[in-house]
Amino acid sequence: MLLKLYQAGQLVLRKTAKPLTKQQLATKRTQEIIDYMIATLRDAPGVGLAAPQVGESLRIIIIEDKSSCHKKVDPKLLREQGRKTIPLLVLINPVLKVQGNQTNAYFEGCLSVEGYAGVVARAQTVTLTAWDRHGNAVSYEAHGWFARILQHEIDHLQGTLYTDKMLPASFMTVKNQAVLYGKALESKLRKTFAK
Numbered sequence: 290m291l292l293k294l295y296q297a298g299q300l301v302l303r304k305t306a307k308p309l310t311k312q313q314l315a316t317k318r319t320q321e322i323i324d325y326m327i328a329t330l331r332d333a334p335g336v337g338l339a340a341p342q343v344g345e346s347l348r349i350i351i352i353e354d355k356s357s358c359h360k361k362v363d364p365k366l367l368r369e370q371g372r373k374t375i376p377l378l379v380l381i382n383p384v385l386k387v388q389g390n391q392t393n394a395y396f397e398g399c400l401s402v403e404g405y406a407g408v409v410a411r412a413q414t415v416t417l418t419a420w421d422r423h424g425n426a427v428s429y430e431a432h433g434w435f436a437r438i439l440q441h442e443i444d445h446l447q448g449t450l451y452t453d454k455m456l457p458a459s460f461m462t463v464k465n466q467a468v469l470y471g472k473a474l475e476s477k478l479r480k481t482f483a484k
């Protein structure tokens with residue numbers, strides 16, 4: 290089943306999402322929400338989805354970055370971003386820690402801010418602990434694009450959208466991003482949109 294993608298303006302996107310207990314996670318309802326989130330992400334298509342985006346104020350995020358999502362991205366940009374495929378991850382009650390103070394700045398979009406994109410500076414490296422969908426503890430160290438997706442999705446659980454953090458002058462339609470900045474590397478983005 291595909292779920293409705295809530296758009297900016299709907300208050301569920303601005304609430305702090307609730308953690309799940311292991312009991313809640315094991316329920317049929319929660320497991321169904323996870324399955325429907327996966328179907329919805331793949332249908333969109335997107336690389337990450339947080340439960341508030343489908344109207345559920347719960348600390349669940351899913352991530353998947355398939356090579357088919359990379360086809361429209363300039364290869365030089367992909368390399369600079371450190372973007373590689375990520376297998377499907379379901380993360381429950383994720384806790385993220387920024388490592389070091391290195392950042393990178395690139396365009397990102399959001400399935401809840403449909404049709405737009407903006408440049409956001411994000412930490413280059415993060416570590417994360419969470420449960421998988423069965424309640425087993427998992428941990429990751431993520432760099433580059435993987436770290437960016439994690440930061441974006443976990444922001445959703447705090448009621449934060451990328452538009453709160455972007456370089457304001459970089460906000461534009463996806464169409465203009467593709468036409469005007471489709472091949473722009475980080476140095477150009479920083480120079481163009483710095484305050």
Ligand code: ZN
Nearest residue numbers: 398399400401
């Ligand atoms: Zn988003």
